Amino acid sequence: MQLTKISLQNFRSYEKRTFELGEKTVIVGENGSGKSNLMEAIYMLAVGKSFRADREEEMVKHGENFFQIIGQISQIGQIGQIEITMTEGRKRFLVNGVARRMVDFVGRMPAVCFSPQDMELVTGSPSGRRRYLDFVISQMDREYRRCLISYEKGLRQRNKLLDMIREGLAERSQLFFWDRLLIKNGEYITLKRAEYLTDLAEYDKSVISEARLKQYEIEEVAAAATLVGPHRDDFVVQILNSKSEVPRDVSKYGSRGEQRMAVLGLKRKEISYLGGSPVLLLDDIFSELDHQHREEVMKLVEGYTGQVVITTCDSRIFSVKYPQWICIFLNTP
Secondary structure, three states: EEEEEOOOEOOOOOOEEEEEOOEEEEOOOOOOOOOHHHHHHHHHHHHHHOOOOOOOHHHOOOEEEEEEEEEEEEOEEEEEEEEEEEEEEEEEEEEEEEEEEEHHHHOOEEEEEEOOOHHHHHOOOOHHHHHHHHHHHHHHHHHHHHHHHHHHHHHHHHHHHHHHHOOOOOOHHHHHHHHHHHHHHHHHHHHHHHHHHOOOOEEEOOOOOOHHHOOHHHHHHHOOOOOHHHHEEEEEEEOOOOOOOOOOEEHHHHHHHHHHHHHHHHHHHHHHHHHHOEEEEEEEEOOOOOOHHHHHHHHHHHHOOOEEEEEEEEOOOHHOOOOOEEEEEEOOO
């Protein structure tokens, strides 16, 4: 499967623009030229949402009231079209002109993206790492997605009930239903996260069980919050120093280059988990990498059997060694 063409209208900095893509494509431009905007649009066609925007309305070009992204995809000789439009804050998904729900749209063009924001996976908060796990696993496991939705709804209800108990407005016995719901769904979430992180990262799991809920029952009422369960999980990416066999937490002891390579390791796992050859999007991956780490990345790109799209400020990295690759040059507005 390959994205051969993408058309943007009123998306971010683009008023109206169409790009032709190849199996290996390099997008070249200075900061502010729209490289990441284009990558964001490509990734939206894969997962239905942005990897950058806190509010999706931010993606509409200033002064306009809608945006449109149209992708032409080729697979085994078949040409198809996928499209996302957003008007007045509402997104619409179409496949070959037919409206689809987001859940049925996602997966038409699998993709894995490495962007500067992904550094937060090793240096940021546990909540960000949990969201990443949930996002990746949910793409392939519908039962996981169902359990996650049920767990999050149950967690909100249980916390409200804990607050009422603290205020003397409810009885502890009313927690029974929500305890059972959280334990049932939480066990599946923990199991699947543990399977995913095997040989990848150290999983710091917060197991939810009847015994652990009993252990913290006084503290939970005082805090009006559920203190155990997968909503408290975290994971740590570790590296081995050449001078020591003791693994180190890359967020605390790794250089920026080592942290970027750790994120790339997470993305390699994501590629393997999704199966096949998803479109690989590398947004500004070469900044802050030394020569050795750049070579490691290029070995991955050269040996990758699927489509690759890379953004860079320096085309010299590719122009001499890879003259057959398609280069798109963007001008700074």
